Amino acid sequence: MPPRECEICHTNRAQILRPKNHARICAPCFIAIFEDEVAETVTSTNLFNPGERVAIGASGGKDSTVLASVLKTLNDRHNWGLDLVLLSIDEGITGYRDHSLEAVKRHSEQYDLPLKIVSYADLYGWSMDQVVAQVGKKGNCTYCGVFRRQALDRGAAMLGVGHVVTGHNADDVAETVLMNLLRGDLPRLSRATSIVTSTPSAALPENGEGEIKFTNVKRSKPLIYAYEKEIVMYAHHKKLDYFSTECIYSPEAFRGSARTLIKNLERIRPESILDVVRSGIDMAKLVPGAEEQNSQRACGGENKAAAAKTDEGDGLGGCGSSKESGGEMAAMEQKLLQDEEAQANGNEVEIKMPKKTVNSQNGVARDTQDAADAEIDVKNGQQQSPAQQTVPIRTKEEKKSRKRGKDAPPPKQKLGQCERCGYLSSQSVCKACVLLEGLNKARPRTGIEVGGGD
C-alpha cells in the first residue's frame, strides 16, 4: 500500500494522525493548522486587547514552550501588537528548577522576548529547598502551590503586566473537570473550564492610569483546546528545545485517578478529551450560583502541579503526602463517612440552644458538616424530645465561622484582602502568610554571626 498523502495539501506524505478528528496530515500542514487553531481560540474569545502587555508563564516545559513559540509566531503574523514577556518562577529546587530555567533563558534569546524570573527566596525569604529542610519532604507541595499562585501575580505586577497566560492544555482541563466531579467540588468545577479566570478586583476599574496591582492580574489559557499529544508533536516538528519539568511530583490521588481515566478515554475515543472539556463548560453553567461566582471569585489557581490549590487552600494531601497511598481519597472517604454518621446521629440529638457554649464532643463529629446539614439538624432537633435540651452545643454562627478555614469552601465566601500582604483572601490572613508565619517562627530572628569586629 502506498503511503497515504496528506489530507490537506495532497502532496506530502501524511505523518500525523490528529486525535481530535482522525485527519492524516503532513508535518507542515499540522504546524499551520495547530497555529491557526490557537489563533482561532484567541480571536473568538477576544482574549487580548491590541497592544496589551502579556506575560507568558514559562516553566521551560513543553506546554509553556509551545505557548511562547506559538504566541510569538502569531503575534508577528497577525500584527496583534502584543508586548510579550516571559515570566518564570524560581521555586529554588536545586537539580530541577535550575535546569529548566536554563531552557527558559535560551527561549528568551531565541524568541527575542524579555525574561523575568521571580524567586520564592526574593518574595518570601524562603526557597523550596529551605522549606523542605524545615518541614521535611511531606507536605511541602502545599507550600509550593500556595506560594506559586501569588508569585505569578506578583511577578506580573512587577513587570507592569495585567495578563498572564499559562500553558494549560485540553488534557489538563479535562483532568480537572473529572477530578472535581470525583471530589464533588462544584465551585471548582465551574471555574476549571473558563478560558479566562480573572481575580475579582480585575473587574474593578483599574486604579489611576491603569496601574497594575498584583491583585488584579488576569489569567488565561490559550491552549485550552489543544491536545497534549499535539503539543508534543508541535514541539517535536518545530524542533523546540524544552525541558521535561516533571517535578519530583506525585499527583494527588484524585488527579492521578482522573489522569488515568483521561488517558484511557483517549485510547477508546480520542475526541472524548474535548468532549469532557465541553461537558465541563456546560456543567459549569448548571452549578447553582455559577454566574455570580465566575465573575466575582478569585480563580485561576490551576498551576499545573499546584492545580486546585488556590489560596483558599485545601489542606488535603499535598503532592508529597499522598505519595505513600491513595491518602487523599482515603481521607475524603473518612470525612464523608463521618458526615453521614454525624447526620444520622444529629437527627436524634437536640442541638439548638440559646446558650453559646461549645460542646467539644459533638463538635468533633460535626466539624465536617456543611451549614445546610447543620440547619437540618437544628430543624429535626427542635421536633425532638425537650429532655435533650441540656446538651450544650456550639451554635450555628460559630460553626459557620469555624468552617471557613476548612476545605470544601462553603457556597459563598466573602473575598477580602489579606491584612498582612494585601493578597485576595476570604480570611483575614491569606494562606501564604499563615504558612510563612509557621516557617518564620522556627527561624532565628537574626542570623548567627561569627567574628566581625565590634
Place this chain on the structure above:
Amino acid sequence: MAGRRNLPPADKSLCRRCQSPDTAITVRTEPLCKACFDKYVQTKVVKRMETFRVKNSEPGKEKTLLLPLSFGPCSTALLYTLSRHLKNQIDKSGRPGFKLHVLHIEQPDEPPAQPLLDQLQSRFPEHTYAAVPLASITSLPHLLPSTLQPPSSLASLLSTLPTPTARADLSAHLLRKLIAHHARETHSAAILLGDSTTRLAERALAETAKGRGFAVPWLVSDGPISSAPTPSEAGDGQGEIPTYHPLRDLLSKELVPFVAFAEPPLTPFLRTASESQAAPAAMKNSTIDALTRGYFAGVEEEYPSIVANVVRTTSKLQAREVGAGELGCELCDVPLEGAAPERSRLCWGCVRTMQGVGAAS
C-alpha cells in the same frame, strides 16, 4: 439515648444492629447479619417510594409503574423489594399504593425471555409482564433520528456505526426510547429504573466523557422535572413520563449479595451479563461505558462514600430552564438549545455517536 448508633458495639464481629453473631456482610464499616442487611436494603428502597404511598392512590385505580427488568442483580433486586413493599402495603392498609408492570427489552443476541418471565410470573403473580425485542424499534420510525431513516434492521443500523462506544451509546438510547414508548402505551405513571448509586455515578461520568455534561442533571435526578425536554415522540400529548431510581441509595456491591441472600433464591432469574459485557482485551475496542463501569467498580470497593458523593454532587446541578417549544435532540431527547451545532437536530454527544453514519450510508 436509645438507638444511638455511635455506641461502641459489645463485640466488633457481631451484627451492629441486633448483636447476632452470624454476620453476613459489612455495609459501610458496619457488620450486619442477613436479616438486618435485608431490612437495610428494603428500608432504603421504600424511602424512595414515598410518592407512591397508599394514601396517595385512589382505591381500585392505582397507578401503573413500569419496571424495566434486565435480569441483572439490580433490577431483579428492585422487583423483589417492590413486591414485598406492595405486600406490606396490602397487609397494613388493605390495598396497594401502585401496580407494577414488568417490561423486559430483549437484546439482539440473547435467548428468548418468555420462559424466564413465566417463571417470574409464578413467583410474583401480582404483576403484569411483557417482553419486547429491541429490534422492534425499527417498526417505530418516529422514535428514530431522521439521519437513520429509513430504518432497516437493528443490526444494520448498528453496523453503520464505526466504534463500539458509538454502538453501545446508540443501543442504550434506543432502549431508553423503547421503554418510554412502552410506558406511554401502557399509560404508566412513572418508570422505575433499577440504577444503583454506582450505576448512576458511572452514567454521570460516562455522559460527561461523551460530551453530554449538560444532560447529567436530567439523568441522575428523580421524579418529574419542571424543565424536562419534550420528547421527540410528539403528538400523543402525554409529555414526559417521570423516572425514579429507587435503588439510588444502594451500591452495586450491596445489591449483588442482597439478591443472593433472598429466600427462596432469586438466582434462577438472574442472567449473568458478564458474557456480553466482558471487557475486551484492547482498550481501543472497549467502550466509554465499560471504562467508567470498571472504574467505579474499583472505587466502590475501597471508597463507597466517594461513589455516593459523585451522585449527590451531580444531583445538585440545576437543569436549565427549557423554552416553550424548544426542540429536543432526536436521539437522546435533551433540549438542543446551546447543546448542539447550528441547525442540527442532534446534540453534540449524539453528533459524536452518529459520526460516520452519513459517510457509511
